[in-house]
Amino acid sequence: MEQVLPAFDKPKVELHIHLDASIKPETILYFANKRQIKLPANSREELLQHICCKKPGSLTEFLAKFNHYMPAIAGDREAVKRIAYEFLEMRAKEGVMYVEVRYSPHLLANSKVDPIPWGQKSGDLTPDEVVDLVNQGLREGERDFNIKARSILCCLRHMPSWSLEVVELCKKYHNDTVVAVDLAGDEALYSEAYPGHKEAYEEAVVCGLHRTVHAGEAGPASVVREAVEILKAERIGHGYHTIEDPVLYKELLEKNMHFELCPWSSYLTGACGSDFTKHPTLQFKKDKANYSFSTDSPLLFDNTLETDYSIAKKYMSFTEEEFMQVNINAAQSSFLPEKEKKELLNKLFQAYEMIPSSEF
């Protein structure tokens, strides 16, 4: 049989990936069993049938997937720490050199969170302790798997009452793995109508916390404009629909805004069409925009970075040089402090056998 070579077999930087959608199925089954929590499945294969998206679906269908497995993980200290640790094991296996992993601390808690998610009983794991446990898991994973990781805490569009606390946690754990705040969820819920998000992002600006926002994924370009102008986003999660507003798109190109693109995810969420030869990535590529590739939610989309890179290679004619540039872009737009960013860039240049330009 002919051996298929990987699309890009060099170290990578991944900026858009959700911890709670990057869990080993075995770990879900283990904790469900241990905690006597009923799941819709008893084997890895059965579980994946319930969780994985096979064809484009609605956001509601997508979000319903979390109900199948989050009860096994949320509210359990050992589980929360372990998913962070195993997350880095999986990323390292895919050749990731640096990753920024995002999650909502509230969705893994069962105390001091209102409402308590996933139908859990009230317990004693607070969002604050969730962050501490994830940090422990990430630090141990960094040590054991030769990978660097930082985290981003997510606000959720439908839960504006949690947002200020998310930013308080970002402040408390700033650079103790946490580097930024994100806003995730249904883009139909404009943040302007929910002052909690705006206040939280204003506080993030005041405190020098970095900011990314999910925008222009399924939603229109106006959500991207709002993310940039109201929430002062420094990076855009997805942002495919930005190009439908040429004025905004030009503005963001001039600003060198970074777009966290997730090609395979964009197909399964219905954010973009199924024809990858017409994917917005091609427009970004043509215009030499600042973007990178991520898997987003590998447990739900059954993808690896190889899936996304091979789509870019096969349908968008990405070359080895272009993939290297994509990863250099990611490193430059990472939320690391300047000194660590330079170190990361130098490591990439070494791995790519490139001479760093005098810019760095």
Ligand SMILES: [Zn+2]
């Ligand atoms: Zn996302």
